[in-house]
Amino acid sequence: MASRPTSQGGRAPQRRRGHERVAALLAAASGCFVEKGYDAATMTEIAARAGAAIGSLYQFFPTKEALAEALMADHAEALYARMDRLVAQAPGCATEELAARLVRTFADYRRQHPSFVILVEAGGSLPPMLGRTIRQRMRDYLCQILAIHAPGLAAGELRPAAMVVQQLMKAAVALQNERPAALRQAAQDQLRRALALYLKELTESRPAPT
Amino acid sequence: MASRPTSQGGRAPQRRRGHERVAALLAAASGCFVEKGYDAATMTEIAARAGAAIGSLYQFFPTKEALAEALMADHAEALYARMDRLVAQAPGCATEELAARLVRTFADYRRQHPSFVILVEAGGSLPPMLGRTIRQRMRDYLCQILAIHAPGLAAGELRPAAMVVQQLMKAAVALQNERPAALRQAAQDQLRRALALYLKELTESRPAPT
DNA sequence: CTCCAACGTGAGGTCATCCTCACATATCGT
DNA sequence: ACGATATGTGAGGATGACCTCACGTTGGAG
Numbered sequence: 164m165a166s167r168p169t170s171q172g173g174r175a176p177q178r179r180r181g182h183e184r185v186a187a188l189l190a191a192a193s194g195c196f197v198e199k200g201y202d203a204a205t206m207t208e209i210a211a212r213a214g215a216a217i218g219s220l221y222q223f224f225p226t227k228e229a230l231a232e233a234l235m236a237d238h239a240e241a242l243y244a245r246m247d248r249l250v251a252q253a254p255g256c257a258t259e260e261l262a263a264r265l266v267r268t269f270a271d272y273r274r275q276h277p278s279f280v281i282l283v284e285a286g287g288s289l290p291p292m293l294g295r296t297i298r299q300r301m302r303d304y305l306c307q308i309l310a311i312h313a314p315g316l317a318a319g320e321l322r323p324a325a326m327v328v329q330q331l332m333k334a335a336v337a338l339q340n341e342r343p344a345a346l347r348q349a350a351q352d353q354l355r356r357a358l359a360l361y362l363k364e365l366t367e368s369r370p371a372p373t
Numbered sequence: 374m375a376s377r378p379t380s381q382g383g384r385a386p387q388r389r390r391g392h393e394r395v396a397a398l399l400a401a402a403s404g405c406f407v408e409k410g411y412d413a414a415t416m417t418e419i420a421a422r423a424g425a426a427i428g429s430l431y432q433f434f435p436t437k438e439a440l441a442e443a444l445m446a447d448h449a450e451a452l453y454a455r456m457d458r459l460v461a462q463a464p465g466c467a468t469e470e471l472a473a474r475l476v477r478t479f480a481d482y483r484r485q486h487p488s489f490v491i492l493v494e495a496g497g498s499l500p501p502m503l504g505r506t507i508r509q510r511m512r513d514y515l516c517q518i519l520a521i522h523a524p525g526l527a528a529g530e531l532r533p534a535a536m537v538v539q540q541l542m543k544a545a546v547a548l549q550n551e552r553p554a555a556l557r558q559a560a561q562d563q564l565r566r567a568l569a570l571y572l573k574e575l576t577e578s579r580p581a582p583t
Numbered sequence: 584c585t586c587c588a589a590c591g592t593g594a595g596g597t598c599a600t601c602c603t604c605a606c607a608t609a610t611c612g613t
Numbered sequence: 614a615c616g617a618t619a620t621g622t623g624a625g626g627a628t629g630a631c632c633t634c635a636c637g638t639t640g641g642a643g
Contacts, residue, residue, distance in 0.1 A: 178610065178619060200497030202412040206601065216622045221602065223620095284494065287410030323559035326551065327567055330544035337540060349533035357537055360574055361567040388589060388640075416631065426592045431632065 173225045185223050187213040192230045193278040201285040231282055231289050238279040239297050242272060246304040253311045258366060261312060262359035266335040266351060273336045280336060302329055313365040324365055331358050383435045395433050397423040402440050403488040411495040441492055441499050448489040449507050452482060456514040463521045468576060471522060472569035476545040476561060483546045490546060512539055523575040534575055541568050
């Protein structure tokens with residue numbers, strides 16, 4: 164399932180060995196990005212960590228940016244899959260439970276894909292289009308969920324509400340850094356509470372048309 | 374009021390011209406950081422932007438990190454001043470008004486000190502102690518405000534609640550990026566609403582002891 | 584006026600990083 | 614077996630960034 168760097172410049176792997184190489188390279192890059200940040204991570208270290216020569220790395224990923232794009236593509240795919248499940252489960256969901264699932268989904272995702280956050284926050288160091296489109300699509304997903312859960316919501320308030328929920332999810336991810344674990348847990352509980360309160364208010368704002 | 378780089382290595386300005394230079398250098402650095410990011414900003418460009426030679430820059434700030442520290446110190450001072458005012462005004466403040474003041478304070482601060490956010494989010498590229506202590510102190514300020522506004526709150530829930538409010542403030546700052554202006558305004562209104570709801574819940578959770 | 588420390592200057596040293604390239608090796612269809 | 618193509622390799626070029634240093638300039642104290 165590892166994405167092939169077909170999209171940008173680099174030659175795509177075709178033999179089996181190539182795919183394994185690409186997977187190892189991607190994993191090594193992910194690790195380096197997490198440990199040192201996108202800018203500080205060096206191509207030579209990434210190659211060494213994957214047990215490959217620097218030339219092999221450049222054969223599949225002609226630039227560091229291409230590496231980031233490939234990683235982002237993989238992560239985005241996994242995220243979209245989770246959001247699809249969330250949308251599917253939304254209809255028969257109490258407000259409290261929806262809030263719990265939202266924060267749990269995002270908090271868990273960060274644990275399993277640590278480099279994703281690193282890359283989307285890499286700001287000025289790589290083309291802003293990448294994070295842009297992902298954030299936009301996430302916002303669309305949240306709009307869907309809100310439309311299902313708060314059907315009486317005025318059309319003009321749907322997107323702003325989705326933006327706020329998106330920021331709350333970002334907060335859930337950020338809280339994942341906190342230590343000790345007990346404090347982190349308590350904070351995430353409070354965040355879930357705040358989200359549930361807000362969702363409830365949205366739902367009850369206009370119960371239903373006549 | 375511009376901070377002198379006395380704290381770290383660099384020679385401190387003593388004549389009047391020196392202070393003007395340092396101020397210009399700091400302003401130039403702030404601009405470069407905002408436009409290109411901390412890592413991408415170069416010392417040569419910062420010096421050029423301030424109308425100074427590269428040597429003059431290194432006379433006052435022996436390293437790029439020292440520049441960031443000096444900027445952070447200035448910004449932190451200004452932020453703490455605002456927080457002091459906020460704490461002072463907290464006692465006689467309705468919940469709705471407190472929420473409004475909080476988001477307005479942070480949103481305004483970002484407009485006036487754009488480089489602050491850039492630096493605190495520079496993550497792995499500069500010592501983490503800088504952002505750490507500032508975030509910690511901000512959290513303490515929020516604890517004070519919450520203790521005033523929700524005196525019935527259990528001691529164990531005070532810090533987690535402050536952490537959540539802190540994340541909401543971060544969200545208010547992030548929303549400042551959104552365009553067009555109408556959408557941003559609507560989102561910030563919604564965020565204020567969510568914050569007010571949460572604060573109200575905290576306040577009413579345990580009205581008062583017997 | 585004189586002098587000295589603060590301040591100003593910019594060419595260049597040093598270093599790390601990104602990326603290239605010419606050639607070696609592995610893998611597969613025929 | 615044998616080419617053809619994919620894959621592997623690492624020394625080195627090119628670039629640019631950070632920072633130094635030896636010397637010139639300014640401005641205020643005695």
